[in-house]
Amino acid sequence: MNKKTYFIRTFGCQMNESDSDMFGAYLEQLGYMPTDNVDEADIVIVNTCSVRQHAEERAFTEIGDLKHYKAKNPAGKVVVVGCMAERMGKELKVKFPHIDLLVGAKSAEQFPEIMKKSGIIADTRDARATTEKIAAPDKPVRNDTKTTDESATTKITTFVTISRGCNNYCSYCVVPYVRGPEEYRPVEEIVEEITKLTANGLKEATLLGQNVNSYRSVMSVIDPASGSYTLKEADFSDLLAEIHKIVGLKRIRYMTNHPKDVSDKFIKTIASLNKVCTHIHLPLQSGSDRVLELMNRKYTFEYYYGLIRKLRYHIADISITTDLMVGFPGETDKDFKATLDAVSKIKFDFAYVFKYSPRENTEAFKLGDTVNKETKEKRHKELLDLCNAVAREKNSKYLGKLAEVLVESRQSDTGEYMGKTKDNRAVVFQSARELLGQSINIKIKEAKVHSLIGENIA
Ligand code: 5AD
Numbered sequence: 001m002n003k004k005t006y007f008i009r010t011f012g013c014q015m016n017e018s019d020s021d022m023f024g025a026y027l028e029q030l031g032y033m034p035t036d037n038v039d040e041a042d043i044v045i046v047n048t049c050s051v052r053q054h055a056e057e058r059a060f061t062e063i064g065d066l067k068h069y070k071a072k073n074p075a076g077k078v079v080v081v082g083c084m085a086e087r088m089g090k091e092l093k094v095k096f097p098h099i100d101l102l103v104g105a106k107s108a109e110q111f112p113e114i115m116k117k118s119g120i121i122a123d124t125r126d127a128r129a130t131t132e133k134i135a136a137p138d139k140p141v142r143n144d145t146k147t148t149d150e151s152a153t154t155k156i157t158t159f160v161t162i163s164r165g166c167n168n169y170c171s172y173c174v175v176p177y178v179r180g181p182e183e184y185r186p187v188e189e190i191v192e193e194i195t196k197l198t199a200n201g202l203k204e205a206t207l208l209g210q211n212v213n214s215y216r217s218v219m220s221v222i223d224p225a226s227g228s229y230t231l232k233e234a235d236f237s238d239l240l241a242e243i244h245k246i247v248g249l250k251r252i253r254y255m256t257n258h259p260k261d262v263s264d265k266f267i268k269t270i271a272s273l274n275k276v277c278t279h280i281h282l283p284l285q286s287g288s289d290r291v292l293e294l295m296n297r298k299y300t301f302e303y304y305y306g307l308i309r310k311l312r313y314h315i316a317d318i319s320i321t322t323d324l325m326v327g328f329p330g331e332t333d334k335d336f337k338a339t340l341d342a343v344s345k346i347k348f349d350f351a352y353v354f355k356y357s358p359r360e361n362t363e364a365f366k367l368g369d370t371v372n373k374e375t376k377e378k379r380h381k382e383l384l385d386l387c388n389a390v391a392r393e394k395n396s397k398y399l400g401k402l403a404e405v406l407v408e409s410r411q412s413d414t415g416e417y418m419g420k421t422k423d424n425r426a427v428v429f430q431s432a433r434e435l436l437g438q439s440i441n442i443k444i445k446e447a448k449v450h451s452l453i454g455e456n457i458a
């Protein structure tokens with residue numbers, strides 16, 4: 001009998017990618033196999049994003065197209081999960097009657113339970129295995145298997161969710177509404193998950209949360225003399241220190257960081273732990289204090305710039321990436337200029353530039369969408385061009401030098417390997433030798449905006 005198969009399409013952030021990995025891992029525990037061909041899948045999952053209108057439109061198209069899948073495979077099941085399922089589930093069901101099941105972002109961890117109850121899958125195993133939370137995949141699995149040759153056993157890097165939800169209510173952002181308030185996984189649970197994965201060959205873990213710096217939990221501290229233990233409050237720095245102790249784990253990454261919660265303790269911690277990679281993603285959003293205030297970001301540019309100086313003082317080779325937004329309601333030419341100036345002053349290693357997208361129910365929605373489309377386009381292009389020029393310039397400091405990379409994937413079509421430097425630069429190179437999972441030095445020949453091209457001289 002042919003094995004049953006599933007297909008997952010993921011939109012949006014790393015949290016969604018990580019959730020999709022977990023959904024896939026769960027289905028694989030039940031004997032399902034992943035497929036790249038949607039038409040042959042028994043279950044099709046669309047994991048959606050609501051951060052910007054554009055992401056929602058793409059998911060609408062994808063879900064709409066599944067009408068044809070359903071016509072060809074009447075027994076096939078369409079499951080829509082994530083932020084859109086949370087935000088507009090009923091509306092989706094009316095618009096797309098071929099959806100069999102909705103699992104909102106707040107219920108992502110109950111995916112197995114909900115799938116079971118719906119009757120879409122038959123899971124006769126001990127209920128505890130599936131109702132508490134999705135068992136961590138035995139082997140770290142990334143969502144890019146379509147484009148790479150990695151087999152599950154050679155997976156090197158994975159995302160590990162440490163918190164869900166967000167308490168910050170930035171005025172433009174839908175996340176606190178669709179994902180709910182922050183909830184933190186216990187230190188011990190996170191450490192146990194990464195320890196198990198490391199025993200299976202994992203080299204690098206990226207800790208995920210909407211705002212990792214507000215992580216808090218309690219952890220037990222054992223007194224070696226008496227064997228008794230006490231409970232101690234733990235923040236993100238304490239969590240990093242615990243993960244750092246895992247033998248065999250080579251690298252620790254984390255994202256995303258809210259500038260308002262970046263403490264001196266955190267900066268000193270990342271500077272002192274050598275497995276913690278020299279990269280921080282620190283969204284600035286705007287260089288204008290007036291706009292930052294309207295965005296409810298709770299910091300000024302001066303404060304943000306102070307953080308950058310502290311980070312660079314303690315970790316000289318740290319790379320700093322950011323998110324920027326243009327066209328926030330009321331953004332003037334002067335405000336926009338402040339963002340351009342901020343980029344010229346800070347020189348980010350990379351920046352994602354977004355056009356403001358009004359999201360219903362958020363505070364900023366009440367301000368209207370006052371910056372016209374043409375101005376948004378123009379500002380977007382100007383800022384992106386500047387950021388990309390800076391990124392290329394920053395990358396070019398590697399030219400002719402050796403860069404130490406952890407090799408994490410191989411493209412199936414070109415046979416090229418991709419590894420990342422500690423400061424999060426993707427290095428692409430050819431090799432006749434099998435290199436997945438190894439740390440090697442690559443000579444850099446060319447600097448692009450998004451990557452470095454290198455040569456394996458070993
Ligand atoms: N419009 C445009 N960009 C947005 N972001 C969040 N909400 C919106 C929105 N309504 C951007 C922010 C955030 C990143 C993940 O997405 O820059 O840091």
Ligand code: SF4
Pocket residue numbers: 166167168169170173174175176210211258
């Ligand atoms: Fe959205 Fe702000 Fe929370 Fe980030 S910190 S998820 S931008 S509300």
